[in-house]
Amino acid sequence: MKEVRFSWFILVPLFITFLNHANSQSQLLHDQEHQVLMRIKDYFHDPTFLNHWTPSNSSYYCSWPEISCTNGSVTGLTLVNLNIIQTVPPFICDLKNLSLVDFSNNSVPGVFPSYLYDCSKLEYLNLSMNFFVGEIPHDIDTLSNLKYLNLSYTNFTGTIPSSVGNLKELRFLALQDCLFNGSLPDEIGNLSNLETLDLSGNELLPPSRLPLNWTNLNKLKVFYMFECNLFGEIPERIGDMVALEELDLSRNDLTGGIPSSLFLLKNLSVVYLWKNKLSGEIPSKIEALNLTNIALSQNRLTGKIPEDFGKLQMLMEFKLSINNLSGEIPQSIGSLPSLTDFVVIMNNLSGTLPPEFGRYSKLQNFQISSNNFTGMLPENLCYYGELITLTIYKNSLNGELPESLGNCSSLQYLKIWSNDFSGNIPSGLWKSSNLVNFMVSHNRFTGELPDKLSPSIALFDISYNQFSGRIPTGVSSWTNVVEFIASRNYFNGTIPHELTELPKLTQLLLDQNNLTGTIPSDIASWNSLVTLNLSHNHLYGQIPDSVGQLPALLELDLSENQFSGQVPSLSSRLTNLNLSSNHLTGKVPSDFQNSAFDTSFLDNPGLCADKAELNIKLCNSGSQSSRKDSSSSWSPALIIALVLAVSLLAIAVLFLLIRLIKKGKRVLNNSWKLTSFQRLSFTESDIVSSMTEHNIIGSGGYGTVYRVNVNDFGFVAVKKISGNGRLDRKLENSFLSEVKILSSIRHRNIVKLLCCPVQHNHVALNWPKRIQIAIGVAQGLSYMHHDCSPPIVHRDVKTSNILLDYQFNAKVADFGLARMLIKPGELATMSTVVGSFGYLAPEYIQTTKVSEKIDVFSFGVILLELTTGKEANYGDEHSSLAEWAWKHFQFGSNIEELLDKEIMEPVYLDEMCHVFKLGVMCTSKLPDTRPTMKEALQALLQSGESYAFGERISVGHYDAVPLLRNSKSEHRLDIDGDS
Template sequence: MAAIMLPSALALFSFILTLLLFILHCTSVSQDGMILLKIKKENWRDPRNILSSWNEAHQNPCSWKGVSCDTFHSVTTVNITGACISGNLTSAICGLPNLTALIFQTNSFSGPFPRGLLQCEGLRLLDLSSNQFSGTLPIRIFELSELRVLNLGDNAFRGSIPPAFGMLKKLEGLFFHGNSLSGAFPTFVGNLVSLRNFTISNNPLLPGVTPKELGNLKQLQQLWLYNCSLEGGIPEVLGNLTELESLDMSMNRLSGDIPSSLMALSNLRVLTLSENNLSGQIPATIGQLRSLSSLDLTDNQLHGTIPQIIGNLTYLDTLIFSSNRLTGEIPAQLGELRHLRVFMVDGNQLNGWLPQSLGTYSNLRDVEVFENNLEGPLPKNLCMGGALFSVDVSSNNLSGTVPSSLQNCTSLTALLVYNNQLSGEFPPGLWDSLNLNYLYLGNNKFEGKISAKIGGAKNLKRLKTNNNLFEGRLPAQVGQLKELMYFDASKNRLSGPIPHELAGLSSVSTLKLDHNFLSGEIPKEIMSLKMLNQLYLDHNRLTGEIPGPLNHMTNLDLSNNLLSGGIPLELGRLRLNVFNVSNNNLSGRIPDGLDNLVFKESYLGNSKLCGARYVMLPPCWSPHKLSSWRLATILLPPLSIAVVALCSICLYRSSFRKPRSTPLWKVTLFSSTEVDELHILRNLKESNVIGSGGAGKVYKILLQNGQVVAVKKIWNTSGLEKKIMRKAEQEENKVGEVEVDAMGLIRHTNIIKLLSCISSEESNFKLLVYEFMPNGSLFDRLHDGPGSHMVLEWPMRYRIALGAARGLCYMHHDCFPPILHRDVKSSNILLDGDLGAKISDFGTSRELDKLGNEYTVSFYVGSHGYIAPEYAERLKVNEKSDVYSFGVVVLELVSGKKATGEAEYGEEEHIVTWIRNTIRMGREEIEVPDKRAVKDNCIEQMMRVLRVGLICTHRQPKRRPCMKEVVEMLVACGGDKLKEKELK
């Protein structure tokens, strides 16, 4: 009996033991989970608590966010993309025995390449892209021999790519884009015959030719080589890449013809060769690319005609031939492309007529043929299929009228026909097209009236009717356009009063009604529009006084009218870039903030204005009209009585109480410079004023220790200066305590140094004490200001560009959180005693949550000519907006010309378009470099720096480099003549 019960007992014991082990397993974290928890606790910082599910309460790590497992519940993948995690990546994670994929894309990891990861020998995918890794690439990368995909893009790796990367024979994807790699192009990539995707774009590599070894990569499907210093011709061997689907070699210095071998790539869908120096003609064999959906050859030196055979590309989606030297007619069969969505041949020198058949096909969406020499009328059937989305035929020689058939085109969102010879009345049904966002009719010969139907275009954002023959009254219905941000009706024949209904333009930031025959008073309601910051009403017949309030105005031109009365005092506190009230009947005192040499011609033709010291107007009270004896006779008796009375009162009060103490001034130091606040206050004299602007006056003061400082007297604060002096009180208008550690955010040799802040609860102003810059601003040096007689030669200009770039790079990449300046311009780059560049004026800056994020602002601040297109047009900003502004400064340094207002610019009034047009004509080396700066055969280097400026001012923010890349590109431009150590 015992023998029978023994097996049963053993079976029961085995069951209980298995049950206990199962329960133990279910109530404890696995070994893999323990490894991940330890890493999270000891090595990572998770500010947004993204990894909250990583805890003992969730025993199975396979259920944790970003963790994937195999069928045996063993961790194979850790993916924490976009979690904002920082810290260290150590070899501890390699303790996961079955780990094959680590994806840490878009986080905040920094420091050198985490060499501990080289112990993860089973890794097949490693993605460290979009972090802040720096230093050199690992020379022992070959230890990860199983890798299939390696993504190191969008970091700050520098130096050369080690040859060891050529030993990763199993690689199918290799990504180096968006770093600071400065070595030679890695020819050993040609050994990676399994590669399907390879990109090394946006790196300041050493200039060199495209390696022929790339022709060995027969499996390659994507090859992105844009902006990596390639020069010479495109090698014929790229025609061997028969599997290639996407080729991007834009933004280099490629030259020569487009090789006919590329036309054999039957699988090619995207071909981008824009922004190079390619010449010759577009190969007639291009029709062999049957799969092609996107072709971009913009900004080259191509000539000849557009091949007729392009009509065979039935899948073509986007066609861009802008900024070349093409001639001839646009092929009529392009209208037969059933899948055509975008057609752009802008910036060429095409001749001939637009084919009438262009728009007779149902799927035509976008027609863009701007900046050519096209002639004849617009095609009549552009919207026959009802799918037309955008038409841009601007800057040609088109004539005739706008086709009436477009009135029925309900899909149309953009109609741009400016800079042509179009005439007649604009089709009535187009004025109220509901879906229109952009309507540009400027610089034509349109007649008639701006229709009252315009109120029906509810989605209109930008309306330009300038420089035409429109007449009659401006319709009040314009005020119904709640989405309108930009309205330009200047240089027409409009008459009558400005409608009060324009106060309904709640989104408008720019309003131009100048050079018309408008009369009556300026409606007060318009001046108080919250978003309005640019107002041009000059050259009309307006009367009455200048109304207020004026909230956020930056540009105001009221010149050449019949205005009377005084200039509103609040104008003196605005940050005005443009201000002109000349040739009116104004009288009275000039507000303090407008007594500035910048506005020296803004008051001409107003004989009753007074009080401006720097613009040479008479004082508001002129004692010379009375003789000295008579003046003394009048003034001496009352003055004597007043003095005696005042002394008596003071003596009387002093006998009863202690003398009143001096107002309590709080001094916050940001440096070791000792500041005597009473000495500063006593020296706030007119004789010490060196500048005046919207924020207040700037004084040059000699401290008691012999140091010269610049003291900025401000009435209230904004941007970073507001952060520096954060209020303790709840009321924003009160002056509060200074936050001592705020200025620690920005400490850099190329950023102006704030020495101290002086404030008092009893005063309505603050004093910011800055280091003094004896050489003024870059604008003054380059243009008409003080010191402009001392010519800046090119080596010094190059040094200034590099210094300013480093200052902005620090703000964008080394501050936490990053800082966006928003008003980068040559007048905000100051020069020290050695002509070293320092970024100044942070009154409009703002902190960023994260680089790359796009922010919408209520209104734009900044200066005309420096503002990025997306900022001006859509009020969208990020750090790439600063990059654009800096690019304009670079163009100023190379050319010696102002951002706007030069006679050479013509109607465009912009340095960027002028330089691009000059390059298009092949005259950049002759016309662009500032002859005053040229020294020791530096033209070649000036052209390299010019290219950096043009890349920074690319219209598309994503195509602009970040500031760390700009610094690397500028350093690379220095070559052997200017070593980096000499520029620090």
């Protein structure tokens, strides 16, 4: 007992000593961690967002929101969205137990912080949405405990290192929206525990194959790889990935069919294969009963929608748009209980719609446009009151709309035009509280307009129906309507004054109705009106002067009415004008006496003009008739004398012409047309003598541009159209199109053909002048795309269509191919592809679709010309400068070696590299991944201020380093002799 007691008394002091030592060690660690945290605060220069990090509350740092602790020790540091502009603190791993580091959504610069390797317990690292540059280190596998790695939305370049495949504990890897230019390493297939892989948005990746060792990914749950320009087929062995839950291969160039094994994966929940070139039929056997999202749109799939899709009880999103699918929709799909989005736009589907659509699921988006569906619309589409979008245009659906749509308060977009619907619109539908787009044109609807309309409606298109009655006086309450399109109906009565009270109106189309009365004179509220069409009605009286004073009006059509009086003073901004078939009198205003308006005043017997271009009578025709009547009294001797005089004059003129020809001068015949872009004080005779070969400053397929000195204006540019025989009309139409567009816009970077041209000889351009030119072109195109309504697409942006004045200010010229878009971002289809090789966007060549992004592509080519000194068609007959630049950039070539050697000075080198990269971005093969002209302009304009501070400009999907503007260099440079 004594021995035991002795041991007990010995152990107690030992235990107390151990506890004291542990407490001492814990306090020491606590003090050290607090000191490190205070050093971090000092490192960030005592920011306000860390004001609560104070020395006095050292015992409470685990309660700070940025700190996570385990057993009283710091294990997590989260500094997210705090506008941090410093690098990650190099001493951060002094926090010995740190396992989580999150610096996402800041402005952290520099290269990958390899000193994080000292954080031996690090499992979670998120550096996304920052300004990192350079390559991911090849020894990143030093972080062997990582389970989560997110480096997305940064400027990391180079290749994805194969060592990533050694991070065996990794569950999540996100590298999307970086600037990688290498292929996907096969070693990534070694990540057997990986659940999420996201490589989306790396559009600079070159064509590459999917990893060969797919079978090693048998535990993969999520796989994202869209927008990487992957080629080839999806391997059939994808069926070996039995744990796969989410697959995203969208926005690539994958070909071949969908592997039959794909839909046999029982854990599969998400399949995104949209925007590829997949062909063949959708696999008919489906065992992936957990599928919730299927998106196969924008491919080349054929055949029918498999019946097995009707078994997917968890399916919410089902999108098959823009394919070549045919046949009927399986009836069972209409009864799926979880379906929220059913989108099959632009296929060849036919038959009647399953009547159960919406009855058993909370349907939100029902989009079946551009197919061959027949029959009536299902009654229960809005059964649960959650339907947002009903897009069913361009089918052959008929009958009346379901009455239930009148109670669908959730509906925002109603697009049912170009069908065969009839009857009255359900009364509640006019007033649906959230409706924004009301588009029911080209049907057979009847009835009258309601006094009240949903206050949220912006686009109201009821044209080409059988609506009747008067336009209600309650129209004044439609205050948010932007477009009121009611063409070709049976409306009667007068135009109510209340209609002039809509301040947001940009389009008013009431043509082809039975309206009577006059145009209201007080239309001051129409400050935003761009298009006014009241043609083919029974309107009368004078055209109010206020119509001509509308500040935004570009298109005016009052033809086929009974208007009288004189033509009012109209804005020279008008691009389309039609006052034909009325009772107008007097003289046509001088601003409109040119061939651009040759069909604008027809069939008005009382109108006259001073020029024959308008195809109406001349104002002096009456006096000429009088002279003709009196000529019968002339004597034969006087007539003979006049004939002799004219003959002698003709001989003299011929003699002078021969002398001019001998002197090497060209005489232009009197058949050419000079169309003025604004009111001018000079005539044709003032400039013909200077239109010589010596004064040619440019020429193309549509004619020649001359440099002419006119006293009142200095130097002007005169364009002469030329053609041969059957092409003359086409050239004239193109020229008139150019005149119309130029007359509708005013901007200092859009040519008015009244600017100083460059000299005929080559002009040497140093780098500051090239940047100045790039900014000028960007300003002009940005104005056309974003500030004109409707937007204008040039379609032929190239160096020879950029004029420079003596200060090297750029003017965008030659609008012969330009087109106005219906709305921003909408595509227009041309009948043929026109333009210049090397500048044409690939999607324009392939589809003839026109959008602002084809000008962005051409502008990118100009940037590449400015930085490399090479021509746009540099390469062989199958390639261009854009393709050459992409090839070198993709495969990691040294950009400095691609630039023009004439101005390779250190002060300009970085800037030239960044402009080259911007040119590469603008010439991306995918139009959606190109920046807008406004974004490209922003990158150029802000460069002077931000580059010196190492800041970065965000350009849409891109993160571009700002461009430095410098005006000191005087080194000469000649870009292919084409300035």
